[in-house]
Amino acid sequence: MADSVYAAIEEAARESYIRALKRYPPDLKESLLRARAVETSPVGRGVLDTMLRSIEVAERDDNLVCQDTGTVIYFLEIGRHTRLDLRSVEDHVRRGTERATVEHPLRPNAVHPLTRTNTFTNTGHHLPVLHWQFVEGNAITLHCLPKGSGSENNSYLKMLTPADGVRGIKRFVLECIVQSGTKPCPPTIVGVGLGGTSDLAMTLAKRAAALRPIGSRNPDPVVAELESELTEAANQLGIGPMGLGGRATVFCVNIEHAHTHITQNPVAVNHQCWAARRCSATVTPEGRITYGF
Template identity: 55%
Template sequence: MKEIDYDQVEEAARELYIRALKLLPDDIKDGFGKLQGLETSERARTILNTMVTNIRVAEDNNNLLCQDTGIPIYNVFVGRAVAIDGWRLQQAIRKGCERATREHPLRSSVVHPISRKNNHTSCGPGVPVIHMEFVEAPDTLEIQMIPKGSGSENNSFLRMAIPAEGLAAVKRFVIDCVIDAGGKTCPPTIVGVGVGGTSDLCVHLAKQAATRPLGSVCEDALGAELERELSEAVNRLGVGPQGLGGDATAFAVHVELAATHITMNPVAVNMQCHSARRARASLGAGGIEYSF
């Protein structure tokens, strides 16, 4: 069995938070290029150009892409031959998250939900959010970090549709959510759609979809077709960059599915803003390897 170095986990959690806030993944940069080439509105092209400039300036000056440091989310992928102490793993991630906030330093966006007290650690009850997933690859231990800002997270929606309403209800709900969000999500967005499961699983699927790399496709053939149809429909709405009109409302619509009950068909929407930040680390005997 592969043993885990928890000091390495802590360091990865720290560095991932900082990297995610400063470096935009290449697939998102490529997505901007595609939208710029397709945009027909002069004002929208100007806004897209300003966003691209912001990305370049942030990287050139080792600065943040956005002042909102978000809710820290860590997705952990554990291989079959990896032995972990789950509690120690969680504590190492939490400590790394706190160190990133204090040592960098970052603005902490995390507060107590009732008192609104901010401990300036980016941590609190239930935060950072840590998801564990067990994968087939034997020696894999990977950590993905996603800082989810409030502009995108506030535009989260769930509808417990019924099967009699059909797929049309799913499509209509997604379109209505994008219209309702307007410019509040700082478009162009990645629109994540979850279909099926239970209410909580459906919302989780929507967030997984929203944070998938651009160019990835739903593994389910029907889900992939729904992605294609919704991506075309959303970019005909005219919301445009920052909600000021244009063709570039979304980089893409991503869909994730789960089996559900015969009497229900949940659908959820979660959006990712144009600064679609994420970072990934692979941990092994050779040290930590960072990527997106």
């Protein structure tokens, strides 16, 4: 049975990567339509119309929403009763990514950081990126996130001090949005990682930007209030769709937080572009696969 589950995990990685690139999440499409309805800039409305048209064409022609096939990231939720070798899980996720790239085929992006030699498989040393979380149950869920370079290049970290307070957090997040401008292809999802350590804050920011559905709020009411305040403030900056002016600068600002040291307050910011690709795949112990967003 284990062999069939490993094969299913490989297939889930392969198919979720392809689906993420082609099938636009429903919550994001609804957000684009809402943004189009309230956008005051004629240019901004035209840009949003083009985005909606791109989604329509991708669905009709079974093609990619965006040409950037991204850096492949998987958030894996491992059921605590799962009886599998996690190194083998990692190997099969890698193979699924390679198969998707070669068999489809997809644009290969993974290169050595110094020689810039391309592997032509979208895998390599430490790629795809895997984040592990252990949950209840006996299934494995893969959340595939092909992260585009335009949004990923606009990632920020600042080690604030307690004296900076909430005002310092707000200032830093909004400064990051302004500095990013057109580059992350707005309207964006702005993920903020608050607290923890420098590495944890960056991971939390990625999770906030890429995993949470539009309209969800942090269960902590204090954090949720800050999310709402920052979303409203960001949409008053006038950056607009693709940075050409208008109201729709962000879909939302999502914050994930962790407790932190008494002398520090790390804040990380990670953008997700308008073509926010994601796909989930749940693999049961019997090897059945269910796909979603």
